Amino acid sequence: xxxxxxxxxxxxxxxxxxxxxxxxxxxxxxxxxxxxxxxxxxxxxxxxxxxxxxxxxxxxxxxxxxxxxxxxxxxxxxxxxxxxxxxxxxxxxxxxxxxxxxxxxxxxxxxxxxxxxxxxxxxxxxxxxxxxxxxxxxxxxxxxxxxxxxxxxxxxxxxxxxxxxxxxxxxxxxxxxxxxxxxxxxxxxxxxxxxxxxxxxxxxxxxxxxxxxxxxxxxxxxxxxxxxxxxxxxxxxxxxxxxxxxxxxxxxxxxxxxxxxxxxxxxxxxxxxxxxxxxxx
Numbered sequence: 001x002x003x004x005x006x007x008x009x010x011x012x013x014x015x016x017x018x019x020x021x022x023x024x025x026x027x028x029x030x031x032x033x034x035x036x037x038x039x040x041x042x043x044x045x046x047x048x049x050x051x052x053x054x055x056x057x058x059x060x061x062x063x064x065x066x067x068x069x070x071x072x073x074x075x076x077x078x079x080x081x082x083x084x085x086x087x088x089x090x091x092x093x094x095x096x097x098x099x100x101x102x103x104x105x106x107x108x109x110x111x112x113x114x115x116x117x118x119x120x121x122x123x124x125x126x127x128x129x130x131x132x133x134x135x136x137x138x139x140x141x142x143x144x145x146x147x148x149x150x151x152x153x154x155x156x157x158x159x160x161x162x163x164x165x166x167x168x169x170x171x172x173x174x175x176x177x178x179x180x181x182x183x184x185x186x187x188x189x190x191x192x193x194x195x196x197x198x199x200x201x202x203x204x205x206x207x208x209x210x211x212x213x214x215x216x217x218x219x220x221x222x223x224x225x226x227x228x229x230x231x232x233x234x235x236x237x238x239x240x241x242x243x244x245x246x247x248x249x250x251x252x253x254x255x256x257x258x259x260x261x262x263x264x265x266x267x268x269x270x271x272x273x274x275x276x277x278x279x280x281x
Contacts, residue, residue: 005036005044007051009194009226017041017054017224023118028110035118041224043119045086047111053086054224055121061188062088062122063259064220064232064267069151069184070096071249071264072241076150079103080178082138084155085111087123094125095254102131103149105142109135139171145178152179154187167200169207176211176237185235189217192274193227201231202281208235209281216241217278218267220258231274242268 003019023035023043034046042055053061066089070076077100081089085106093102104126106112112133115123126133134141138154152175156167175185187208190201209215212235222230234241242265249261270278 005038005046005051007046007049007226010196013194015051015224015226017044017051019044024114026110026114028108030108031111033108033111033114035114043121045115045119051224053088053119053122055119057223058086058088058122059256060220060222060258061225061230062092063256064218065089065153065155065186065188066092067249067254067256067259068218068232068234068241068264068267069153069186071246071261072236072239072244073150073182073184074246074248075182076184077101078149078151078180080105080142080145080149080152082142082152082154082156083107084153086115086119087112087126089153089155090128090131091122091125094128094130096252099130102128103134104131105134105136105138107135107137139168139174142171142174142178145174147178147180149178150180150183152183152185154185156188167204167207169210172208172211172235179237181237182239183237184239185212185233187233187235189231189233191226191230192277193229197226198277202277205233205278206281208233211235213237214240216268217270217274219270219274220267234268 004016005019006014006016008014017038019036019038021037026033031048036044044054045052079102081104191197215235217231
């Protein structure tokens with residue numbers, strides 16, 4: 001009998017991947033965690049039935065969350081990562097030898113434990129000496145921080161369940177206070193395509209824009225995410241993601257499979273329907 005992992009986007013649309021083997025299923029205090037081996041996309045992580053990553057295309061998501069801000073501000077030394085229990089963003093950040101500190105706040109320790117054991121491709125740098133992991137609520141953690149970080153990356157799940165508090169105006173305001181003068185906030189911004197995802201994207205953008213003087217949106221194409229069209233938020237106290245792009249980034253010798261500085265400039269050019277959604281947020 002064929003085994004398929006299926007995620008429902010709407011009542012009329014779904015996405016399925018043929019599964020070779022169901023590796024593990026665990027229930028944490030916060031969510032259900034599943035790991036599968038698939039035929040076409042390698043190993044897969046799902047939380048509460050929602051696909052979080054596949055080994056085949058996770059590099060797109062993690063590179064676009066990390067290298068966009070790192071190429072804008074070459075003076076990023078202290079970083080906070082909220083969520084990111086799979087370790088993919090951490091892996092990309094550790095490619096920069098001038099980063100001094102990476103604080104990672106993940107509410108669900110079991111996600112980290114599972115990824116360490118079953119998803120070594122993404123979790124391979126969680127033991128870097130610069131990485132400090134805190135198993136706490138991200139909203140509460142950021143409340144106590146002031147002028148401490150050059151970069152905050154919010155690699156959260158969707159805006160419900162454990163990730164819900166990371167899409168609030170209070171959280172974005174606390175991130176603003178936790179950032180230094182040239183600080184940057186990056187967050188996963190959902191898809192603009194399906195109605196429920198688009199609404200969540202609009203709500204997040206509206207809240208971020210009410211807090212940060214500069215709030216833009218950029219895009220990437222990730223085959224296994226809803227519609228394949230995914231957005232990210234770039235917010236700062238003043239730095240512009242295109243005007244302040246560091247032309248010397250290429251000389252760092254950072255190896256990437258998706259990101260490059262030409263793409264960096266282009267990814268902020270959005271389709272008209274997305275511009276309209278943002279305008280009406």
